[in-house]
Every structure is written in structure tokens, then in C-alpha cells.
Amino acid sequence: MALDNRKKEVLQAIVDDYVATCEPVGSKALIDRHDFMVSSATLRNDMAELERMGYLEQPHTSAGRIPSDKGYREYVNSLMKVDRLSDAEGKEIKEKLSVSFDEIAELLKAASTALADQTGYISLAMTPKLTSSYLTQLKMLMIEPGKVLVVVVLSAGVVKNRMVRIPDFLTQEQIAQISNAVEQGLSGLPLSEISLITVATAAKDNQKVELPEALLNQVLYEAYTAIKQADNLDVYMQGKHRMLSLPEFSDTKRAQGLFDTLSHDGLVAGYVDEVTKQDEKKEYMIRIGQEITLEGLDDCSFITTTYNVGGKVAGNIGVIGPKRMEYSKVISQINFVRMMLDEKLKQ
């Protein structure tokens, strides 16, 4: 059975009010704050009906109603009006993102800060995913005999480096030649197709100097792990402890559960990935309360979207807030940040 128009309005009004106050909403309060052209008794009937249908719940008999996960879901799917960002706010975000950046990491940090400040919730920005990047450069720089800095540059503007050890009688020339050979053989190859074997083949096909097999393999192995390590997603998260001021987290147990999960970047990154796959075609992905399969986030909602680098789907940005979140506002804020990122990363 579908919701009739008035029930929709009622649900929408209840979500709006609850978001604003974090207090259960009663029929009287609803009449007071909105111009329903009916009496409170009618709303009471509607609310009872909405509860029966699972859109609302009652903390206890003599309290008002609060939205259930299903209620929020209906709200974000079809009830809320997505409002445009105010010009002032747009300008503010723009300013925060007008950093000059040489590495994508800097831009993402700025984006994460802007999102956290603007929404007041927890923000998230992740470096581009490996599936969408390929190797463009590999450099090996001898820092001191036996110690080499491997610099990996990926297509999406990601630069990673890692210090490795090699036999200390190798010269800068020798390792430069090896890295050149590997670079030549692998550049343009998606990260997912790079393996120890492809690295070795590349080196042998393009290399000019002669080196004992075992020695060469050791260097190649280090190069390979450095490349593989570059595909680790970096996660920039900000504003975590702002959640402590929300009434839903006044219980430190809950807050701790949330923080425990959030402190595992990998968990969060993996979840975002999963969600992105599920909702592939959507402009933004929303997960509400129990829909989130991460522990400790049952009272939260999660909104993410993807940004593009050079026109291709790259990484994710997002916001984690209470279920009682200002959805439409947050969505427009995320969208705006996404657009800004896309533009800056068009190249």
C-alpha cells in the first residue's frame, strides 16, 4: 500500500522536525509547526498508520514518534527537496578549495577539511582507486649506499614513495638503469596487471646492463612492492570528535564504538568501495542506520559520491553523520565539493 499525499507530508514534516530538535515529534507539535489543514486527531490517525507501516517508531507509549530507518529511507528517496547551496556557502567552499596543489593528496585534504567544516559532521576523502590508475613513472633514487628511495607516480596524480634497502655495492647508475627499464616496460599498464612477473619481464626486455640474476631480482622485488604499496588508498577523515557534541553520542560507549571503527581506515575504505559498486549508476550513495554494515555506525548515515580525474571515475568523498542528518543540505554540499574537485582534476 502506497502512502497517500498527506501521509507523505506528515512523514516529511516529522523527519524535518526530528532532525532539527532530536526530540520525538507529537501530533500537537506537528500542527503548531506546520500548516496542516486538518486537526491533530487526523494526524494522530495518520501517524498510527505510518507506524504500522514501519516508517515511524515510538520510544514509549506517551512519547511522540521518531523516524525509523525505513522512514529516513523514504524521506531521502522521494520526500526531501534537494535545495541548492546558497551563493555564500558556495563561495566559502570554493575559497577553502582554492589551494594550489602539486599532489592530489593536498587537494583531497583541503576537500575533507572543507566538507567537515561546512557540514559539521565527519568528512571523508579517499585517493583514487587502483583500478582506475596506471603507472606513469618509476624512479629510484639512491639516498646512501644500500638505501634507495623508490618514487611511484600514478596516472591520477598520485605520488608515493618508499625507502627500501638493496645490496650496498650497487651504484646509482645501475639502479637508475633498472628503474628506467621497468618504467619503460610498465608505464601505461593498469596497476592491477602489474605482478612480479610483469616487472621482471619489463626489466629484462629493456635493460642494457648485465647484473647477476639474483641481485637483479632483489631490486625488482623491492620495486614491485613499492608499486603495490602505492595502490593503498589513503583516507583523509576529519571532524570525528565533533560527534561528541551530538545528543545521540552523549553516551561515551557509543562514541567509542564509532571511533573504534573509524580508526580503521581500511574498513571504512573497503565499505565505501562496496557501496560504490552496489549503487554504480547513482550520483550519490546513501546508507542509513542499520543499512550500514560497519559496527558502531547504526546511529549514523553515510553519504558518498565519486569524483573524477581526467573525466574518469576515480575516488570517493563522503560524509558520516547522525541518522538525524540534514540530508538535503549535506547532499548539496558534497555535490558542490565533488564538482569543484572534478573541475580541478580535469587537467
Next chain:
Amino acid sequence: MALDNRKKEVLQAIVDDYVATCEPVGSKALIDRHDFMVSSATLRNDMAELERMGYLEQPHTSAGRIPSDKGYREYVNSLMKVDRLSDAEGKEIKEKLSVSFDEIAELLKAASTALADQTGYISLAMTPKLTSSYLTQLKMLMIEPGKVLVVVVLSAGVVKNRMVRIPDFLTQEQIAQISNAVEQGLSGLPLSEISLITVATAAKDNQKVELPEALLNQVLYEAYTAIKQADNLDVYMQGKHRMLSLPEFSDTKRAQGLFDTLSHDGLVAGYVDEVTKQDEKKEYMIRIGQEITLEGLDDCSFITTTYNVGGKVAGNIGVIGPKRMEYSKVISQINFVRMMLDEKLKQ
């Protein structure tokens, strides 16, 4: 007026009990848990006296006593017995620190993790201070025309890199020559003595290629900022949200105040620096409650110590916990970690 022996014992016992239970300690409980050879009435008199002298306070008339900041101070200065770490625990820490590390950052991260896990409080590990390091290498690596990765290597094993932009018609050879010249001129120089002028002088003295002055200056400026940026202390902090499970932070307001301050790495680093200077000769530095001049840490205590690189004072590690901290245990843990670091960084 000095404390007589029994009063010392009483104070010590009260601190021990309060640390263990977080409940005000009364005269009866004290008799029950310790073998004082006197009656509770006698202890009551002593406790009243200790309160008059400022070592104890009473939350309210009919409650037991808790240590004041002054009481804790007396405790750590002369009452507590610093116990040796158990072999088992030593082994555990050793294992956590037995990472192979190529950059000091990795080792410090491991140290911070070990400290947090072992103490159950907040741990801190900071990269070596600039005053104790000098430049050993400067490399510039062209990533693509106009984009150069500047790698700065400092004496203490710190490696930092930064992407910068330069005019895009400069070749790898040209910038390599410039960086070589600067490296030659500056290597061995303490970071504090490096300025834009010394950089320029170094370049001009050692450089062979001819470049227009303005162009050269632009590159030098980027090199200079990269070097200067390398002296930023990195702070590794772990276990923050464990504080939420302590009764003293069950009030989210307090927890938020603490987290707000701790989220500013610079503040904390600056404070550690200050404390280190004040207590220059000491093996470890302790600050208790109000003694800490950082906002939001009035209910905390702060224990730091310094580790050495190549036998010279370098950076700091430390622990932030509640005032009601197991001081002697934490001190021996920190000491052990410090010793391990010193050994690994002897080189």
C-alpha cells in the same frame, strides 16, 4: 613542615588506591586494604592534616579523600616505587618494535603503537627536532615537465619530499645540477642556519651551468621551502579514544575539550618542546593536572622523555593519561621504549 613517615605512607596508599578505583578513599577502606598498625581514627587525623597541607582534597564532607595535584606531585617525586618492567612485558614491547625500518618515521609509528597498547593511554612519538639535525642530501627529481619532486634527507634519518612546480622548459639535467650544487654547499649545515641566502650562495658557488638569475632564484626558492618544510615535526599519536572509557571522561564535554587540543599536533609538539627545555637534565619529564598549560588537559598527566639518534638528543616520546595514572608502570614502559629506540638508532 615536612611529612613524617606515616603521613608519607598514608599519602602513598591513598594515591595507590585512588589510581586503582577512581573512588575517594576513606579511613576505613585504607585500614582494610593496607596494614597500618594504627586505628582508623589516627589515619583520620593524618588525613585531615594532609588536607590542611594541600596534599589531599575532599569532594564533599562525607566522602573520602582524593589526591590533589600537589599530592600527585609529592607521590611521583618521592613516594612511588619505580618498579622494573616484567620480562614478559619487555618481550612484548621488544616484539612490537622489531620492525625493519628504512625511515625513522616507521620506527616511531611502531613505538607509538607499542606505547599506546601497553599503557592503555594516549601515546606520543615525535620526529627529531630540527635543532639537532643537519641536511645530508637534497635531490630534485623531475616527474614531468614543470613538476619536480624535491627529496630532503636529514641527518637523523628523516626523509621528506615535496612536489613543486618550476618553469616547464627546465630539463632534468639542469635541475639536477642545481640541486647538486645546493647539496654540496649545504650538506652538514644545521637546518637552523639554512636560509634563502645560504641556499643561493651555495648554488652560485658550486654551480656550473649558466641560467638566468630570475629562473635560478625561482628553483632555489622552491628548494628552500622544501628544506624548511622538512623541519616540521611529525607527531604520531595513538589511543586517543581509549580515554572515553575512563570515568573522568564519561562527560563528553571534557572528552571533546581534550580531543580538540590534541588534534592540534603543533600545540602538543610545542608544549613538549617547552617542557623538555624546562627539565633539561631530567631523565623524564612529568606534568600533572593544572601544571599542564594546554587547555582541556587539567585532568591529565603528561610524561615525556627524549630519545637519541647517534648518541645525541633527538626527539620525544611520551604518554598522556588521566592524573589518576599508574605512574611507576608508565614510567618504566616509556623508559623501556626509549632504550629500545636509542639502541636501534645508534647506527
Next chain:
DNA sequence: GTTTAGCACTCTACCTTTCTGAGTGCTAAA
């Protein structure tokens, strides 16, 4: 059929009161 007024009912939040017991300080004797 839908809406509404009216009413009895429910239940939390809050306040007040009472009670308990841990802990105190003081006094007077040992």
C-alpha cells in the same frame, strides 16, 4: 468514508521527601 472533538488512559520526566550509610571531626580516656 473521512474528519474531528472529546475523553480516558498511559507513561516519562521531574520534584520532593525520606532513608541509609559511608565518612567525618571532636572529645575524653588510655
Next chain:
DNA sequence: TTTAGCACTCAGAAAGGTAGAGTGCTAAAC
């Protein structure tokens, strides 16, 4: 100087009482 004893204090738990926000249901009105 120490101790037993006692009156006193006060936070916190327990119990009782009230207010009011909110409900569901019924029967009348539209």
C-alpha cells in the same frame, strides 16, 4: 600520641506524587 566512641554531615538511592505531553478510541459531524 593514640584510640574508642559518638554526634554530625551529606550524597545518593529509594519511594512517592504530580504534571503534562502524547496516545488511542468512540461517537458525532461533515
